[in-house]
Amino acid sequence: MLVDMVIDGIDVPEDGTDPVDVAGLLIERTANGDREAFAELYDMLSPRAFGLILRVVVDRAQSEEVLQEVFLEVWQSAARFAPNKGQGRSWLLTIAHRRAIDRVRSAQASHNRDIRAGFRDLGAAPESVAEQVELRLESERIAGALQQLPDAQREAITLAYYGGYSQSEIAALTGAPLGTVKTRMRDGLTRLRVEMGVTR
Template sequence: MAKGTQQYLLLADEDLISLVAARDSSAFATLYDRHGRAAYSLAYRMMGDRQAAEDLAQEAFLEVWRAARSYRAERGSVRTWILSIVHNRGIDQLRSAASRRRTQERVRTTAQTSQPSEAFREVWGNTRREQVRAALRHLPPEQLKVLELAYFSGYTHAEIAEMLDIPLGTVKGRMRLGLKKIREFFESQGMGVPG
């Protein structure tokens, strides 16, 4: 390491992020060296694939470079901020992948000729989906995340626990509470729970 860049090793993360905000590439490289492994580790737990994890970690650090000015120390450490970027981008990617799968499934389904009874079923299904979306909007974020990963992305309880780095019992508890709240929402609206 060149003598000029050794000085960065002595700086605190908060000082480095300020330098990154001023577009100092050596400070950015030092932050990457400090937190790149943790970012990749979290990305791998979420994505379950080496290449996808590398891509996610790289995208997150590009976001760190672009958004360094938005870092606020009062909201948490630089490491926490970086990992939250990884986490949020990972969730976005998982949702996007699930959405693509749903769209592909809809295209396959509607490619078949629709009979009047099929059209009615489709309209009825769309109405029920809207009702479910309304119920989901009433859930706390941690319960919503677990239900989305389980029901929309198809992950098992164990995979979700590993992905979110929480105990399996916590995943099951959040799922149980979330489903209970959805049931209560439908009952409060005078609707039956969708089957």
């Protein structure tokens, strides 16, 4: 956690809350080509982004590659950051999560191709094709249901279940009060069950 870090005279409190959105200010400066602001943003958020990526990707070397991709995207797309739609930390960590998921999906697709090629070479069909299809369909249903949730609920659930963050960590990441995060997760999970057609 950053402790009393000062960026252009703005203190980041020890508890991780960010009422003035220091990350957002750095992203705005980065959008104007400010390399120093970009370096400060990297120092400030790369450990948190790497932790999120590593939880999703698991492989350390691949996670390091994804982290570089994330900050390249931040440098290239900083002008698209909209301060009125959320904090800079959340914007950057959303990019990190999306990139991590993309890497996992890409690796899984490659793995599936290798398995299919192996069975084709053996002249046999895999015994668990039905299970693989069922799991893939279930994943697609969950992803589709998540997209139906309001942004705040989807963000909280994604950080918790894909990122492995606790509710208090999510509160620190998003700048929302802990009670708000708990409400978002409860309401989001309730709505997710409805979207998925779960009755119990």
